[in-house]
Amino acid sequence: MGCATLGQGGGAAALRWGVVSSSLAETNAVPTTGPEVLSARLPRVDTGRLVADMVPPPRFDAVRFETYVPDERRPSQAEAVRRLRTFAAQTGSGNGSGSGERRRWFRREPRTPQGPTGVYLDGGYGVGKTHLLASLWHAAPAPRERKAFGTFVELTNLVGALGFQQAVTALSGHQLVCIDEFELDDPGDTVLVSTLLGRLADAGVRLAATSNTLPGKLGEGRFAAADFLREIQGLSARFASLRIDGDDYRHRGLPAAPAPYTDEQVTEAAHRTPGAALDDFAELTEHLAVVHPSRYGALCDGVHALFLRGVEQISDQATALRLVVLADRLYDREIPVMASGVPFDRLFTEEMLAGGYRKKYFRAVSRLTALARDAGRTAVAAG
DSSP, rough: OOOOOOSSOOOOHHHHHHHHHHTTOOOOOSSSSSSGGGGOOOOOOOOHHHHHHHHHOOOGOOOOOOOOOOOOOOOOHHHHHHHHHHHOOOOOOOSSSOOOHHHHHHTTTTTOOOOOOOOEEEETTTTOOHHHHHHHHHHHSGGGEEEEEHHHHHHHHHHHHHOOHHHHOOOHSSEEEEEEOOOSHHHHHHHHHHHHHHHHHHHTTTEEEEEEEOOGGSSSOOHHHHHHHHHTGGGGEEEEEEEEEEOOOOOOOOOOOOOOOHHHHHHHHHHSSTEEEEEEEEHHHHHHHOOOGHHHHHHHOSEEEEEEEEEBOOOOHHHHHHHHHHHHHHHHTTTOOEEEEEGGGGSOOOHTSSTTTTHHHHHHHHHHHHHHHHHHHHHHOOO
């Protein structure tokens, strides 16, 4: 297989918890303060941080082109690395340096694009597209503050928080913008982000993207380049498609979630874990409605493990989509989740898992299940 796979969650956060959890039985080493309550937090995040936070998540801090191991049976993987290295080297070289709009305004004449200034990584599940996209971000010789990395959802949340024109202003001075998991299941958001990227491309910003599959094609393991280029319409000429063949290493259906704990076990473990947050699920999901999704990362600041009591199946779409965003931020930060109530593989209704947003829900279940397993492994190892 051609990608250097990162572990599912765990990492430093799980180790921090493991030192202190000592399973659920020990009665010593009680923290001097109780756990945080996420539903009591109202983070205030300024514009500068919203943009500055658009960097590869912690689990991709260490990835580089050198840590991607191409499959010798799949020559397109080594070719992708070669071409992305070249693309990275060109970033900040004056071609697509984030100053195209200013140069064009000064000369009062249109800037003529010299071929595609963006790249689209076209591959099925599990070929390492995010690894390569993060490696591109790390390799680009632009200052950290002049390159951005985020998922499609994070980019739409940024526009929602700042407004369209302010988002254009905030990003147009960048040299590189990387968009992971470009969503093709919401036509309105697709048009919004396509328009934003068009404005950034006009300003000379170089673009790189991956995308998910369209809703009706989930699980086919197909390549999505044609869908991506069609959905972004007039922006498609800006992108060169870079195909990456490979075997799918992921489970197609919902992963089996570990058995939930009792409310008492969750509460006791939370009180014995420094850096813990303890919430009742219903209160937390209600609270997410009053916190803008662009601030969900800040909501998790300083949290090393999350403990949830009374997880319930969700049937409201708005609540479900907010929880998807929170699951992404928890997963990015490798925060273990210990929960009571309904297991995570029953978090969404069958109707929702068959609907237009099922790709998002499958991803949320997969990520929360991985974080729940991290919590379970840590407790067992420490017990």
